[in-house]
Each structure stands twice: as C-alpha cells, then as structure tokens.
Amino acid sequence: MLAQVQTPEVDVEILLPLIIMAVGGLLILTFTSLTKKIPAWFITGWATIAALASAAAVIPLWNRLSDEGPASTIANTVGFDGFSLFLTVVIAFGVAMASLLAHTWLDREALPGPEMHVLIMLSGAGGIIMAFANDLIVFFLGLETLSMAVYVLAAMHRRRIESQEAGMKYFVLGSFSSAFLLYGIALIYGAFGTTNLVEIRLILEQTILLDDGLLLGGLALMIVGLAFKVGAVPFHAWTPDVYQGAPTPVVAWMASGVKAAGFAGLLRILSTTFGPLVDDWGLPLEVIAALTMLLGAFSAIVQTDVKRMLAYSSISHAGFILLGVIAATDRGTSASLFYVATYTFLVVGTFAVLSVVAGQGDSDFSFGAFAGLGRRRPLLAVAMLVFLLAQAGVPFTTGFFAKFSVIAAAVDAERYWVAIVAMVAAVIGAYLYMRIIISMYLSDDDEDHALGPVPHWTVGAVIAVAAVVTIAFGIVPGPIDALATDALAILAPGS
C-alpha cells in the first residue's frame, strides 16, 4: 500500500500573472518551431501583449487583496501580498519594453528568430517567481530561471565576440554568486530547520537564538549572493563588462527587470523576514551601499564609453535602492519599490536611446556618437535629456522623488552617515550625466560617427512611454507612491 501523499492546495488565480508569462513564452516557442513562416512582428506583438496581459492579471488580484488581505498558497511557499503584485507589474512592463526594443535590434542585426523574446519572457517569469517567493528554495529556483535565461541573452549576438565574452563572464560570475546564495540558504536551513520565510519570521519573533553562528554565516553568504545579482560593490566587477558587451535590449532588461527581481529578494528576505536582526546585517549593508554609490559615481566619471559609463551609473543607482533595504522599515520598503518602479522606465528609455545612437553592430558608444545629437535628432536628444536629468535626480522628474524618498527613509531609520554619503554621491553622479548632455548640445557634430537609419516606431514608442512616465510621475508622484505604500511584503501564513 502506498501512503497517501498530502499535496498542498494551489490557488491558481494568484499564479495567473506567472502562468501567462511563462506559458506565453513557451507557446510562441512551440509555434515558431512548428512553422518557420511566423513573421517577426507577430512574435514581438505576442511577447508584448502577453507581458501586458500578465500585468493586467494583477488588477483583479489587487482588488482581491484589498478585500481579503494577504495570504500564502502552495504550502506557504508563494506569498500573495502587495509587494509581489507591485513587482510583478514592474517586471511585466520591463519585459514588454525589452521585447519592443529587441524587435528593432534583431531586425537591424539580421538575427531572425523568436529566441530573444522567449528568453526575455522566461526570465521575466523567473523574476515573478522571485517576487512571489515566500520560501528560500522557491526563491532560488526563480533566481536561476531568471539568471539562466539572461546568461544566454547576454551571449545572444552570434557574430560579435564581445557579446559571447559578456555571456561567459556573466555566466561564470553569476553561477559563482548563485552558489554563495545557495550555501547561505543551506546554513539558514540549518539554523531554523526550515527554508520557509513565514516560519522563519515566526521563530525569530518568538525565540531568541543563542547559538546563531549558522544564522549569521547564512545571512552573510546570502547577502553576498544577492549583492552580486544587483551589482553592488565589491561584487560589481562583472557589471561594466557585461553591460558593454551584451546586446543593448538585453542590457535594458538586465538593468530594469533583473535588478527589480534582485531587490525583491533583498527586500523580502532581509528587510521583512530578517528585519528583527537588522542590528546584525544593517552595518555591513550600509558599508556596501555607501561604497556602491560612491564607487559607481566615481568610476562612471572616468569612462570614455557611454554604455560603460551608464553601467557604472546603474551600479550607483543600486546603492541608492539599498538605502531603502537598510532602513528595514515599511517606509524603506515602499521607497525602494518606488525607486525600482520608476528606475525601470528610466533605464529602459536610456538604453533605448543608446541602441538607436550606437547604430549597426551595437558598436559605437563613444561620446563622439552623441556629439551634436541635439541638432541632428532633436526629439531623441530631448528624450535622452529627460532620462539623464531624471537619473541625476533633478526635480520634476521621477528620479528626484525616488532619491528623496530612499534618503528620507534612511534618515527616518536613523541611518545618518549613509544618508549623507548618498547626497554626496548624487552630486558626483550629476556631473557624469552633465557630460553626456554637454556633448549632445554643446559639441560640434563629429563626422566620423554617422547616424544610423531612423529607428522603427517600436523603439520610438518605448522611448516616448518611458519619457512620459518619467515626467508625468515626476510632477505627480502620488499614484505610484500610493501603490508602493500599499505594496508591503507581509508574511501571512495559510491561505
């Protein structure tokens, strides 16, 4: 007689955004392998609509959340709360915009096929799993689903050795960091006897652990693994190389969706679950955040390659988002979420402009390519101006309110010195964005850098949406801020 195996209850409605994203990707992969006649616009349209449908599936869930409150499903491994829903929407928008960028890029580089769209969607599905995960093993599986797709995406350009080198570097360092994260999870499992965040939080609230060597070792290793994923100093070394070599639409996705998913982990695991232990992990993370902001900003200044420069700038931004994690308060979490959401649009817009300026082969990212862009392509230059000012944190853009709220959250949690470092880093950062702006508007045209053809409208649409979001929510940050305030990670047991 076989013993009756108890299977956990599955609330399919909660998983709907994930199912749409993953199944959408797999279906289009199946279609295109059955017939070669599917046109490129159909694949792009499919990917974009599936991603937007995944975001739309969150709306009824959000209503249900406000009626019934947060819950967990599948034996408490999947958390249903504002946090997971908010990040799902962010990731879904990242997928949609990256897919639209990929359309033009694949066309220009003559690389037909659905693989890039499918991989972006599957890594998006991994990111959604990370946002929902209430269990460390589930989180790890989501992270690997996301990462493995992105390793391939980085090496996607078959004819450029730079792209393959980027893929190789990302793969080696990515799997190295995953192993650290996993070892951390194993030690946490040793300390608590469970990998479930709900149970870990309950144990932390009810008991005082006397022998916490395993716990602290596990936390340290997990911080190393997650810091690698979001590109925080001193675990950032892969970021500039990979950003420089990888295809630009993939870089847009890495800087937006992948980073958002990494912060999903940091916020849910550190700020929420291990929040009571903030005295233990707060100081190391403060040092990491300060180094990340400063080193990112300083290294960016000396770069001669704009894409590399923006890679360092994205490192610096990761440091700012870490401020909200360190605060380990509800306010900090919402501030980080607001930053992640608005930065997603910002950075995708920036790399979209970069992809147009760089031209055929994704090769020319020098300052010369940007020289005189204000006269040659006024609209493109205005959009870039908006994104750069927002990254610098100028008022009336989303970047200002984002930076303001994470710093305010850090001050609120009495993390004063790191907040001061953040303000200094913001000023240094402003200088590097000015360099690009000066080159766009005040430099003479550089004849060596020919402008590519006028881009397909999909890129224009992405840039326009990103610019409108950046300005509109910069002037009226209320709506996103209100959503982010409700989007707290709540470790609710049972469904």
Next chain:
Amino acid sequence: MELTATWYLVLGALLFSIGAVGLLIRRNPLVMFMCVELMLNAVNLTFVGIAWGLNDIGGQVAVFFVMVVAAAEVVIGLAIVVAIMRRRQGATADDLSVLRG
C-alpha cells in the same frame, strides 16, 4: 568517534572553499565549470547533512532541485563555450579580454 552532522558541515565547507578558490585561480573554462559543480555539490552535502541531523525531509528535497539547477547550468555554460570555441580555438579565460575599461 561518533559521526555527527558537524562533520558533514565541515566537509561541505571545505569542498565549497576548494570550488570557490578553484574558480578564481583556474583559467580553463571547463575546469571553472567543474568548480561551480563542486560548490553546488558541497551545498548539497550540507543540505543532506543538516537534514540528517535535524531528521527533516525538507533539506533532502531541496537537493533534488539543486541537482536539476546544476545540470541546467552546465548545459548553458557548455553552450556558451562552444559558441566561443567556434570563433576562437583553445580560448582560455585570459583570452576573453576585449571588454575592459
């Protein structure tokens, strides 16, 4: 001498360190993949050791997931190596140095 879970944890930590150091100092991509595998399997040993010590099934289940992840990781790594080797014969990690700043 009695065999306790601590022994397995120590062995796991040693194997993990060997893998981590190997990844950092070796230059052959295939050996680097082997080091990643060593790290993941050291974690598996840790999981099983802890699960055995705690008399809990959860850690053993986690090992199955990790094994699948490790296999998938190697598949992707080898695919990238093959793609590079097609263009460059006998590439080591030191040959991959187009990207620097």
